[in-house]
Amino acid sequence: MADYPLTAESIKNQFKRAGIHFVVALPDRVTSHYLLKGLINDPEFKVVQVCKEDEGVSICSGLYAAGHKSVFMMQYTGFLDSINAIRGVAVEGHFPVCMVVGLLGKEPDVAPTQSKKYGVKIIEPILDVMGIERYLIERDADTAQIGSAIDKSFKNSSPSAILIGREPR
Incomplete structure (x- = not known):
């Protein structure tokens, strides 16, 4: 596994570096097998699984209001399905x-x-049209952007998108 371009461990380490303790997730085929299962089994993370992506947007916002940092994992189809919630809550809110x-x-x-x-x-x-900063992650070398993206998002109180371009192993 060491020679695979993108590892779940590298992503998870960036979440830890950024102080993430909550992972809100709607399981998807790209990140579930290695990354989400690894997060579920790691006692440093609390994983909240949702049924619809717009629920995840609201839960992440509520966690922030309560003083917690979180990330929201979903597939691109779920992003497309939840654009209105992202617009209203994350972007405008x-x-x-x-x-x-x-x-x-x-x-x-x-x-x-x-x-x-x-x-x-x-x-x-x-x-881009929504004004949401994006970061493409395809290799372990790209994962340093994850911690920076999370830090910037919380510093500026704005949403961000970390695009996972291949299945992490």
Whole structure:
């Protein structure tokens, strides 16, 4: 596993570095097998599983209001499904909802905007229009951006999107 480009452990370590203790998640096919299961089994994290993505946006905002830091894990289809909640709560309400978005079907080392998957192709332009900073993570070397993204999101009280471009192992 050491030679695999992206590891769940590297992502998890960045969550810890950024002081994340709550992970709100709607299980997805990109991050669930290694990353989410690893977070569930780690006593440093409390994992809150939700049924709909808009619930996750509200829960992360509530955790922030109560003084806690969290990330919200979902698939890109869930992001698309929850745009109104993200707009109303995170963007206009100025809540630091840090979304970890799995890009299911994105081809390795292909820019999301060049993907053959239409839903993947439109994610970055939508984030740009919404004014949400985004960070593409495809290799362990990219994961240093995760801690910085979370820190910046909480410092500026604004949402961010950490795009997971391949399944972490």
